[in-house]
Amino acid sequence: MKIAIASGKGGTGKTTIAVNLAKNLAQQVQLVDCDVEEPNCHLFLHGDKTETEVVNLPMPEIITSRCDGCGECSDFCEFNALATFGGPPVIFPELCHACGGCRIVCTRKAIVEVDKRIGIIDSINVDKITFLQGVLDIGVQSAVALVDKLKQKNDPSIHTIFDAPPGTSCPVVATLQGVDYVLLVTEPTPFGLNDLKLAVLLVRELKIPFGVIVNRMGIGDRRVHEFCEKDAIPILMEIPDDRRIAEAYSKGHSIVDVFPEYQNRFKELSDSLFKNSDKKNGGNSVLRSNKSGDLYNIKDQSIV
Amino acid sequence: MKIAFTTSGKDMEATLDPRFGRVAGFIVYDLETLETKLIDNSQNSGAVQGAGINAAETIIRAGANCLVTGNCGPKAFRVLQAAGVKVYSSEAQSLTDALDAFRSGTLVEMNTANVKGHW
Numbered sequence: 001m002k003i004a005i006a007s008g009k010g011g012t013g014k015t016t017i018a019v020n021l022a023k024n025l026a027q028q029v030q031l032v033d034c035d036v037e038e039p040n041c042h043l044f045l046h047g048d049k050t051e052t053e054v055v056n057l058p059m060p061e062i063i064t065s066r067c068d069g070c071g072e073c074s075d076f077c078e079f080n081a082l083a084t085f086g087g088p089p090v091i092f093p094e095l096c097h098a099c100g101g102c103r104i105v106c107t108r109k110a111i112v113e114v115d116k117r118i119g120i121i122d123s124i125n126v127d128k129i130t131f132l133q134g135v136l137d138i139g140v141q142s143a144v145a146l147v148d149k150l151k152q153k154n155d156p157s158i159h160t161i162f163d164a165p166p167g168t169s170c171p172v173v174a175t176l177q178g179v180d181y182v183l184l185v186t187e188p189t190p191f192g193l194n195d196l197k198l199a200v201l202l203v204r205e206l207k208i209p210f211g212v213i214v215n216r217m218g219i220g221d222r223r224v225h226e227f228c229e230k231d232a233i234p235i236l237m238e239i240p241d242d243r244r245i246a247e248a249y250s251k252g253h254s255i256v257d258v259f260p261e262y263q264n265r266f267k268e269l270s271d272s273l274f275k276n277s278d279k280k281n282g283g284n285s286v287l288r289s290n291k292s293g294d295l296y297n298i299k300d301q302s303i304v
Numbered sequence: 305m306k307i308a309f310t311t312s313g314k315d316m317e318a319t320l321d322p323r324f325g326r327v328a329g330f331i332v333y334d335l336e337t338l339e340t341k342l343i344d345n346s347q348n349s350g351a352v353q354g355a356g357i358n359a360a361e362t363i364i365r366a367g368a369n370c371l372v373t374g375n376c377g378p379k380a381f382r383v384l385q386a387a388g389v390k391v392y393s394s395e396a397q398s399l400t401d402a403l404d405a406f407r408s409g410t411l412v413e414m415n416t417a418n419v420k421g422h423w
Contacts, residue, residue: 085364
C-alpha cells in the first residue's frame with residue numbers, strides 16, 4: 001500500500017501528518033520525503049544514516065569534430081536546452097530534462113551523454129521506519145528526476161508513505177503517480193480551500209482515491225467543510241489550531257510524542273488506511289467521516 | 305548588415321517591443337538593400353522555458369548581425385554573443401526612431417545581459 005500526503009497549499013501540515021502516521025504504524029513502514037527542494041521530515045526523525053546515494057542525470061555533450069551544425073538537436077528539444085546556428089550547439093544543461101532525444105535525432109552521432117550530478121538520496125533507519133529523503137542540489141531544476149529516482153528505491157513489499165511537495169506542479173504529479181491513496185491536508189481558510197480545489201482536480205485527473213485532513217481547525221471558516229460535503233469528499237481527520245502543537249513542532253517533536261491523546265487518533269487513521277488496502281475490493285474510497293468526525297465504512301456503516 | 309528589431313507590428317512604423325524572448329515577432333532590416341523581412345516568433349509565447357534562447361537562434365538563423373530591443377536576459381545574451389550578434393538596448397518608441405538612433409551611433413552596445421532571466 002502506498003499513500004501520499006499532498007496539499008495544494010504549502011504549510012498546511014503534510015510533514016506533520018506523514019511523520020505522525022509513520023510513527024504510529026505498528027508494522028515496518030517506509031517514509032519517503034519527496035519534497036526534494038525543501039525536505040523537512042528529517043527534522044522530526046533522528047536515526048542512523050545507512051547510505052547516501054549520489055543521483056546523476058545524463059546530459060548531452062557534443063563531439064565537435066562530428067557535428068555539422070545541422071540544428072536537428074535544438075529543433076527537437078522542447079525545452080530549448082540547445083541552440084544551433086551553423087556550428088556546434090550551445091548547451092544549457094540547467095534547462096535539460098535528460099530525455100536523450102537530441103542524441104537520438106543526431107544523424108552524425110555527435111552527441112554523447114555524460115552524467116551530471118543533480119542531488120542525493122539519504123537512507124536513514126529510525127526504529128521501524130525506513131526513511132528516504134531526496135535533496136536536490138542548489139541551482140538544479142530537475143526535481144522530477146530526483147523524485148522518480150526516490151520512487152525507484154521504494155520497496156513495494158512494505159507499506160509506504162510519500163510526503164509530497166506543496167502545490168500541483170510536475171514534482172507533485174511525479175510523487176502521486178502510482179500511489180493507492182492520497183491524503184490532502186488543508187486548513188479551513190480561503191487560501192486553503194482555493195488550493196485544495198486545485199489538488200482535488202489533480203488527484204481526480206490521476207484517478208486516485210483520496211480523503212481530506214483539515215489542520216488548524218478553529219481558524220478561518222466552514223467553507224472547506226461545505227466544499228467537501230457538497231463533493232462527497234471524506235474528511236478523515238481534524239486537528240485543532242493548538243499552540244502546544246506549534247511549540248512542539250518548533251522543537252522538532254512529533255505530535256504523538258508529546259500529546260499521547262493524539263496517538264489513538266493517528267493510529268486509527270493509519271490502521272484504517274492500511275488495513276483497508278488489504279481488502280481486495282474495499283479500497284479507501286469507501287471511507288467517509290460522519291458529522292462528529294468519526295470515520296466509518298459506507299459499506300457496512302461500521303466505525304473504524 | 306542586418307538589424308533585428310523586436311516588435312508586434314508589421315513595418316518600420318511599428319512600436320519597438322522591449323521584450324525579446326517572448327516578443328510576437330522580429331523585423332529584420334537590411335542596411336544595404338533597405339529591405340525588411342518579418343519573422344514570426346509566436347511559437348515562443350507558450351514556451352515552457354528557454355524562450356530567449358530560441359528567439360536568439362531564430363534571429364541568428366535569419367542572418368541578423370545586430371539586435372535592437374529593450375531587454376535581453378543572460379541565456380539569450382550568451383547565444384547571441386556566441387554567434388557574434390551585437391545587442392543594443394533602446395527606449396525608442398518606433399522602429400524608425402530606433403533605426404535613426406542606430407545610424408547616428410547613439411545606441412550603446414550591451415556587453416552583458418541587462419536583465420535577469422524571467423525578469
